[in-house]
Amino acid sequence: MNRDRASRRLPIIMSLLVGLMLTMLPLPNAITAFRPDWLALLVIFWAMQLPRTWSVGSAWIIGIILDVSQGTLLGQHALALCVVAYVTVRFHLLMRVFPLPQLTATVLSMLALYQFLLFWINGVAGVNAPAVTYWGPVLSGTLLWPVVMMFLSGMRYRTQSGH
Amino acid sequence: MVASRENRNNPGRIPALGLRVLGLIFISILLMYFDNRNNHLDTVRKSINAAMYPLRVIVDAPARLWGWIGASTTSRGDLELELGRLKSERLLTNARLQKLNALEAENARLRALLEARSKVRDQVRVAEIMAVDANPFDHSLVIDAGTREGVFDGQALVDADGVVGQVIKAGLMTSRAMLISDTDHALPVEVNRNGLRTIVVGTGTIDSLSLPFIVNNADIRVGDLLVTSGLGGAFPSGYPVAVVDSVTRIPQEPYADVTARPSASLGEVREVMLIFSGDAPPVEEGGDE
Numbered sequence: 001m002n003r004d005r006a007s008r009r010l011p012i013i014m015s016l017l018v019g020l021m022l023t024m025l026p027l028p029n030a031i032t033a034f035r036p037d038w039l040a041l042l043v044i045f046w047a048m049q050l051p052r053t054w055s056v057g058s059a060w061i062i063g064i065i066l067d068v069s070q071g072t073l074l075g076q077h078a079l080a081l082c083v084v085a086y087v088t089v090r091f092h093l094l095m096r097v098f099p100l101p102q103l104t105a106t107v108l109s110m111l112a113l114y115q116f117l118l119f120w121i122n123g124v125a126g127v128n129a130p131a132v133t134y135w136g137p138v139l140s141g142t143l144l145w146p147v148v149m150m151f152l153s154g155m156r157y158r159t160q161s162g163h
Numbered sequence: 164m165v166a167s168r169e170n171r172n173n174p175g176r177i178p179a180l181g182l183r184v185l186g187l188i189f190i191s192i193l194l195m196y197f198d199n200r201n202n203h204l205d206t207v208r209k210s211i212n213a214a215m216y217p218l219r220v221i222v223d224a225p226a227r228l229w230g231w232i233g234a235s236t237t238s239r240g241d242l243e244l245e246l247g248r249l250k251s252e253r254l255l256t257n258a259r260l261q262k263l264n265a266l267e268a269e270n271a272r273l274r275a276l277l278e279a280r281s282k283v284r285d286q287v288r289v290a291e292i293m294a295v296d297a298n299p300f301d302h303s304l305v306i307d308a309g310t311r312e313g314v315f316d317g318q319a320l321v322d323a324d325g326v327v328g329q330v331i332k333a334g335l336m337t338s339r340a341m342l343i344s345d346t347d348h349a350l351p352v353e354v355n356r357n358g359l360r361t362i363v364v365g366t367g368t369i370d371s372l373s374l375p376f377i378v379n380n381a382d383i384r385v386g387d388l389l390v391t392s393g394l395g396g397a398f399p400s401g402y403p404v405a406v407v408d409s410v411t412r413i414p415q416e417p418y419a420d421v422t423a424r425p426s427a428s429l430g431e432v433r434e435v436m437l438i439f440s441g442d443a444p445p446v447e448e449g450g451d452e
Contacts, residue, residue, distance in 0.1 A: 017218070020218065021218060021221065021222045024218070024219065024222045025222055026226065029369060029430050032299075033299070035299065055180065055183075056180065056183050056184045056187055057183065057187070060187045060190075060191070063191075064211070065211065065215070068208055068211040068212050068215065069212075069215055069218075070298045070299070071298045071303060071331075071332060071339045072298055072300065073195045073198050073199060074194050074195065074198040074204050074207070074208060075190070075191035075192065075193075075194035075195040075198065076191075076195060078187070078191050078194070079187075079188055079191035079192070079195075082184060082187045082188065082191065083184070083188070085184075086180065086181075086184040089180060090180070118300075121195065122300060125195070125199050127300055127301065127347075128346055128347075129299070129300035129301065129346075129367070130367050133299050133300055137299075
């Protein structure tokens with residue numbers, strides 16, 4: 001039983017690992033500011049689909065790992081991801097029945113919220129970064145959302161993961 | 164299947180969600196407070212960082228493989244060309260080095276006469292930059308050497324052409340370094356031509372630095388080489404930092420608007436040298452003493 005659950009969670013954990021690797025992947029200098037927030041997209045998707053298993057707690061842990069890997073303030077990404085997961089879980093029934101354009105718009109506002117929290121914390125802690133590092137990921141993340149969602153849904157129904 | 168499950172316990176309700184999120188936000192704020200104030204959480208950070216080492220290696224692997232394929236499939240002609248170029252370069256450098264040895268001896272003698280502390284040659288160790296992109300909010304990178312190799316916080320990083328940055332978080336096997344182009348980075352330098360001392364500040368753009376404290380009548384020109392002055396204590400003196408590429412004097416402003424281009428190619432650097440100078444902990448490998 002327990003083993004069964006673990007094996008069903010494996011695809012999700014794999015997707016998160018791939019997301020983390022994509023976050024660390026080097027990009028040319030010109031487009032590095034437009035690197036989408038892969039982990040935020042993944043957290044939104046899994047919290048929407050399986051809010052009982054993947055909600056604020058897991059989002060927080062993912063955020064802490066992200067903080068360490070990026071060398072930001074410990075707790076910064078954790079807080080932002082945690083809030084994003086909360087909003088997603090809160091509205092997950094609504095979001096599931098949204099048509100794709102509307103859902104993409106919702107994701108846009110979530111990513112904006114995520115970046116705003118990061119921006120806010122940076123402001124309090126005295127880190128200043130060019131504005132493009134904040135709105136770039138929101139733009140690219142929104143554009144990529146339909147693709148990410150289709151891919152993850154396909155993966156989910158093929159492997160029957162979750163629950 | 165999902166529906167039946169949710170009908171059983173009131174659809175859409177996740178128990179105690181608000182409470183949990185408030186608790187986690189509180190913990191995050193606490194963590195950030197302690198992380199920002201002092202390095203209480205260094206051990207936590209270091210242990211998670213060490214656990215992520217395999218992931219870093221995996222992410223780095225494709226780039227490394229690409230480099231290896233490139234290196235092992237170079238044609239014979241290219242190699243011969245490169246060899247020729249390197250040979251002539253070596254001849255030139257050797258010739259310069261002969262002179263340098265004599266100059267160094269002379270310098271030491273003169274300094275002894277002046278009873279000044281002689282400048283020791285710095286020990287160096289080569290570290291490779293892992294092809295892992297770092298923090299989106301600042302200009303930093305990850306190198307493949309850590310406290311195991313004697314790396315310490317504040318250590319200077321140079322490449323073949325000039326100063327690259329300094330270590331800000333030394334981990335066990337990998338360390339994070341801040342580039343001189345980061346907006347939070349300031350570096351005491353002097354103009355090589357006349358010894359004018361000033362400070363170089365990063366601008367957040369990878370190929371531009373600014374010198375905000377040059378008074379309008381100061382003797383500085385386009386093309387001047389800026390070298391580290393060694394005054395801050397972190398960097399040993401005499402390493403090239405940047406070349407001045409524009410000087411705009413505005414008569415009604417107290418300071419001139421001066422920008423410089425970093426000597427090191429910050430964007431595409433792949434290998435860096437860590438400098439162990441003077442009172443820093445010594446290392447076995449590398450070095451030339």
